[in-house]
Amino acid sequence: MNKDQVNGRVDQTTGKVKEVAGRIVGNDRLEAEGRAEKTAGKVKTVYGDAKEDVKDSAKRVIDKI
Template identity: 50%
Template sequence: MNKDQVEGRIEETKGTVKEVTGKIIDDKGMEVEGNVQKNLGKAQKGYGDLKQDIQKGK
């Protein structure tokens, strides 16, 4: 597991928490911000997965 995979998963989790919190307290701004953060985390994790696959020669 590389740095991008770890950081991506962390950001994805933080974004999910923020999104759910925004829904609970009815804060659309926080909900949208959490959704964006979650998706950026997914993208970073995907980039890390791709890097790992390339390093392994897949």
């Protein structure tokens, strides 16, 4: 697991908390901010997953040589 995956998951969780808190207190701006942060976290996580996949694939190729 790399730092992009970890940071992405943290951002997703933080975004979800903000989104729910905004919904509970009726703050549309906080809710929208939470959705945006959650989406950004998903993007970071996918990027981190891709980096990890490339690293693993490269390692397998090098191990075969």
